[in-house]
Amino acid sequence: MFSGSPLVAVWTVLTALILLPFGCAWEHSQSLSRDANASSTSVFVYNTVYGNITLAVTTVQDVGDMYLHIEGPAENSWVGFGIGTQMDASLMWVVYRSADGKGVTLCSRIATDNIEPSHEPNSGCSINDGDGITNGIVKENDKDMFVVNAYCKGINNRDLTRGRDIKLDAGADKVDFSNTQQPFIFALGPTDRKLQSDKKGADLRRHSMYGKFSLDLTKATVKTANDVDQKDLAMVGMWENHNAKITDGPERDSDWSGPVHSVLMCGTFVILFPLGVIFLRIVEEVKWHAWMQGSGSVLLVAGVGVGVYASKEYNHSKNINNPHQLIGLAAVGITLIQLGFGLTHHLLFTKTQRPSIFGKIHLYMGPLVLIAGTVNGFLGFNFSGGSFHNLMYGIIVAVVFIGLAGALFWAQKKKNRKRRRVEDRRLQDEAYEAFKHQGGYMGVREEGDDDEHEHGGGHGGGHGGERGHMLGEMPREPPPEYAGRGIQGRDIV
Numbered sequence: 215m216f217s218g219s220p221l222v223a224v225w226t227v228l229t230a231l232i233l234l235p236f237g238c239a240w241e242h243s244q245s246l247s248r249d250a251n252a253s254s255t256s257v258f259v260y261n262t263v264y265g266n267i268t269l270a271v272t273t274v275q276d277v278g279d280m281y282l283h284i285e286g287p288a289e290n291s292w293v294g295f296g297i298g299t300q301m302d303a304s305l306m307w308v309v310y311r312s313a314d315g316k317g318v319t320l321c322s323r324i325a326t327d328n329i330e331p332s333h334e335p336n337s338g339c340s341i342n343d344g345d346g347i348t349n350g351i352v353k354e355n356d357k358d359m360f361v362v363n364a365y366c367k368g369i370n371n372r373d374l375t376r377g378r379d380i381k382l383d384a385g386a387d388k389v390d391f392s393n394t395q396q397p398f399i400f401a402l403g404p405t406d407r408k409l410q411s412d413k414k415g416a417d418l419r420r421h422s423m424y425g426k427f428s429l430d431l432t433k434a435t436v437k438t439a440n441d442v443d444q445k446d447l448a449m450v451g452m453w454e455n456h457n458a459k460i461t462d463g464p465e466r467d468s469d470w471s472g473p474v475h476s477v478l479m480c481g482t483f484v485i486l487f488p489l490g491v492i493f494l495r496i497v498e499e500v501k502w503h504a505w506m507q508g509s510g511s512v513l514l515v516a517g518v519g520v521g522v523y524a525s526k527e528y529n530h531s532k533n534i535n536n537p538h539q540l541i542g543l544a545a546v547g548i549t550l551i552q553l554g555f556g557l558t559h560h561l562l563f564t565k566t567q568r569p570s571i572f573g574k575i576h577l578y579m580g581p582l583v584l585i586a587g588t589v590n591g592f593l594g595f596n597f598s599g600g601s602f603h604n605l606m607y608g609i610i611v612a613v614v615f616i617g618l619a620g621a622l623f624w625a626q627k628k629k630n631r632k633r634r635r636v637e638d639r640r641l642q643d644e645a646y647e648a649f650k651h652q653g654g655y656m657g658v659r660e661e662g663d664d665d666e667h668e669h670g671g672g673h674g675g676g677h678g679g680e681r682g683h684m685l686g687e688m689p690r691e692p693p694p695e696y697a698g699r700g701i702q703g704r705d706i707v
Contacts, residue, residue, distance in 0.1 A: 255447060256434035256457035258398070258427050260464065264289035265357045267400060268453050272442050273391045273435045278370030280389065281342065281363075283447050284309055288351055288358035292403035292418055294323075297389055299397045299426060301325045305337060305369075308418065309360045310403070311410040317350045320362050321414045330528045333415035339366040347448040354451045363448045391435050395428040397461070404469070407599060417530050417599060425463030433457045471524035472598055478517030479542065479594070483587035484611055486510040488618045491580075496625045500560070511553050514546045531597070538593040545587045552579050588615075 257270045264287030272281045286293030286309060296306035306323045308331070322337035341349055342363040352361045370391050390396060401421035403409065409416060434457065436442055490506035493499045525531035525539065534540075559573035588611055595603045 254434055254436045254441070256429040256431060257453050257455060258400075258429060258458040259453050259455050260400070260425070260427075260460070262287060262402065262423070264405070265354065265359055266451075266453070267293060267402065269295050269398065269400070269429075270447060270453055271429060271431070271434050272447055273370070273389075273431055274439050274442060275391060275435050275437050277439065278368045278372070278391070279365055279439060280369050281365045281442050281444065281447055282307065283449075283453075284360065284362040284364070285450065285453070286360045286402065288360050289405055290402045290422070291405070291407045291409040293360050294401045294403075294421075296399045296401075297397075298399065301328050301331065301399065304331075304399060305334065306331050306399075307339065307362075307364065309362050310416065310418075311351065311360075311408075313410055313412045315351075315410050318360055318362055319412055319414070319416070320364055321416070322366075323415075329526065329532075330418050330420075332529055335414070337366065338368060339364055342444065342448075344444060346445045348450060352450055359450070361450050363444070389431075391431045394430045394432050396431045397426065397428050399426050400424065400464075415529070417528065419599065420469035420527065421467055423464050423466055425465065426461045427458055428461050430457040469524075469527075471520055471527065472600075475517055475521040475524055476591075476594065476603075478513050478520060479587070480591045480607065482510045482513045482517065483545075483584060483591065484614055486513070487584055487587075488614055491618065492621060495622055504556070504560070507553060507556065511549055514549055518543065518546050536597055538590060538597040541586065541590045541593065545583055545590060548579070548583050549587070552576060552583055555579070 255270050255272050257268065259266050259268050266285060267287070268283070268285035270283040273279070274281070282295075284293065284295065284307065288311065292308055292310040294306050294308040296304035298304040302325060304325060306325070308321045308323055309318055310321075311317070312319050320339075320341050322334045322339045323331035324334045324337075325331035342365050343349060347363050349362055352359050369389050371388055373388065401424040404419050404422045407419045409418070486506060487510050490503050490510065493506055494503035521539070521542065522534070525534060530536075531539070555572045555576040559570050559576055562568075562570045563573065591607055591611075592604055595601055595607065
């Protein structure tokens with residue numbers, strides 16, 4: 215009855231031998247995770263669609279240094295963490311792809327408001343590239359991840375504003391290793407923009423998500439730098455929340471000002487103003503033309519306001535000195551002058567029924583402003599880092615302006631035909647009037663009619679009088695030559 219026992223024993227031993235390596239690997243993985251979370255490290259982890267964002271921190275008490283491990287999805291153009299409860303005066307660590315797209319660039323930055331932070335070269339923070347430490351783009355769960363290990367020297371209780379004139383909450387701009395709820399902020403860049411640069415101060419687009427959290431630094435502090443297990447701190451993808459909690463958010467965000475500015479400006483120059491031209495030149499409705507161009511001018515002023523607001527958010531545009539900005543301001547200013555010329559001409563023409571110099575200026579200035587505003591749209595997309603929009607914008611511009619040119623050509627041709635018909639009719643009327651004044655007649659006077667009528671020649675005389683009745687002398691000269699098309703003067707026989 216126990217004949218199967220040896221086979222069972224052999225099968226059990228073989229199964230154990232086969233699964234032993236996997237079991238050891240699993241135990242090793244779990245021990246790493248446990249050791250990481252059990253060590254003097256505080257860890258914040260937040261899961262996103264494209265992967266986790268992670269900040270793991272170990273602080274050194276005697277020299278005030280702080281060691282960092284940062285992870286974030288490389289699908290986003292950048293990932294950033296900062297000290298404090300707000301962007302203003304926060305020391306931030308921003309990570310993005312290097313110029314070749316394979317490595318990473320770590321940039322320490324400080325913001326002076328809720329705008330793009332500027333590079334801070336004196337932050338004392340650098341990438342930790344020691345032996346056995348990985349930095350770069352790492353594949354994790356089939357997703358590309360930013361991985362950066364860094365350290366900041368002497369950061370404990372240091373004034374991070376460096377004398378900047380910034381009003382802050384008490385202690386919000388400092389790292390305090392004795393703080394059980396040290397505030398931090400985090401953010402992710404947009405996914406529709408690529409950022410690859412070795413430059414520390416590379417242009418950043420506004421974040422697509424942001425939030426706040428806190429770390430207990432008292433549980434992340436060691437006595438000396440030798441106590442920091444840098445290899446454990448550099449582990450990738452093994453982290454869980456430890457001594458951390460979210461305090462606000464996360465919240466979705468977007469750069470609304472840029473798209474609104476583009477729609478207002480490009481929509482007016484490429485759609486609204488050409489419609490105004492059609493109302494005037496083809497439909498021949500002056501009032502609708504005036505309403506369309508007036509409404510467009512109002513939208514342009516609003517677009518300039520939004521554009522200035524957007525410019526102040528970014529370092530590369532806040533000084534308002536780029537060709538796109540200068541051309542845009544000039545185009546809008548001339549458009550307002552153009553609107554004034556058009557209105558003045560209309561009022562004068564209503565009184566005098568004569569053309570004016572304002573009308574001529576308005577006529578020739580309009581196309582120039584239209585072209586300048588449209589071309590400036592291409593410069594704007596390049597300036598904002600959205601050059602990939604130029605293809606679609608170019609297609610729309612080509613369709614609209616080719617269609618507008620065709621419609622104007624057809625309308626002008628139709629007007630020319632109508633003008634020729636009116637001119638031909640006028641010439642016909644003039645020729646007829648000239649012919650009539652030289653002497654016209656109706657009926658034919660036959661020979662002998664006068665004698666018969668004069669002598670009362672009976673039946674024949676009376677009948678002859680009815681057959682011919684003279685209205686005037688028949689002209690002896692040919693009528694004036696008619697200048698119309700295809701008609702020549704003829705001699706009177």
